[in-house]
Structures are given as C-alpha cells and as structure tokens.
Amino acid sequence: MALSLSGERSVAAGSHVHPLRALIAWFARAKAARARRTALRNLLAMDPARLRDLGITHADIADAMSAASGRTPGMVLNAARARSAHP
Template identity: 65%
Template sequence: MALSLPGERSVTAAMPNTPLRTVFAWFAKANADRTRRTALQSLLELDADRLDDLGLSHADIHEAMTARGGRTATMVLNTARARRSLR
C-alpha cells in the first residue's frame, strides 16, 4: 500500500483537462499537421535526381503523406532512406 502525503498530488490532478486546454491542444495538433503537409509537398516539388540524392523517391513521399497504423511520415521516410542506402 502506497502512502500519500497531504502535499502530494498526482500528475493528472495537477493538470486538469479543461475545455480551453483541449482547444489549444487541437490547434497545436492542426498546426503541426499543416506544417508536416507543407514540408512533404515541398519535397514533392523536387526533381527525381535531387530526391535520389536524399535517398528518396516520389513514391516514398506519397507513402509518407498517407502513413497510417501508428507509422509517422518520418518513420516512412527514414525506412525508405535506409532501404536505398543498402543498394
């Protein structure tokens, strides 16, 4: 049995989930998603030779844009680069 001192609070008690905090979190996530999409779209504008220098292809970027199942765009692109470096 754990002993809890009167001055200690759990982490969840210290940070209540208020509607305002939820709105800010939603805006932060939307901003991060927009930044990621913009970066991937700018990679799509590069020609095939430049992407090859980076170890990527247009197909890799399209796959990263639609990453699902717990995989992030960074994971997809890093896997593609690692796969190409073995060639």
C-alpha cells in the same frame, strides 16, 4: 441507486481536461499536421535527382503522405532512406 463514499469523485469530476487546454492542444496538433503536409508537398516539388540525393523517391513521399498504422511520415521516409542506403 449507487452509493459513493465521501472521498470518491465521479468520473467526470476526475477528468483533468480543461476545455481551453484541449482547444490549445487541438490547434497545436493542427499546426503540426499542416507543417508536415507543407514539407511533404515541397518534397514532391523537387526533381528526382535531388530526391535521389536525399535517398527517397516520389513514391516514398506519397507513401509518407498516407502513413497509417501508427507510422508517421517521418518514420516512412526514414525507412525509405535506410532501404536506399543499403542496395
């Protein structure tokens, strides 16, 4: 049996995550993810000439949609724009 001192709290008691705050944060993350997907879909609908003006291609957008390893879609597209700016 583990003894606890009078000033100690359990791990569960030390958690500061309130269920309502967690739910609100989840909705905020879901809303942001949906906005990113919508923006990427709108970019995919653009013609190649307009995308070239932006410094990206349809392939860059596809890469951004499947961004992984801690990279965000914005990071992927910014890297693509930087590559196209320096041929």
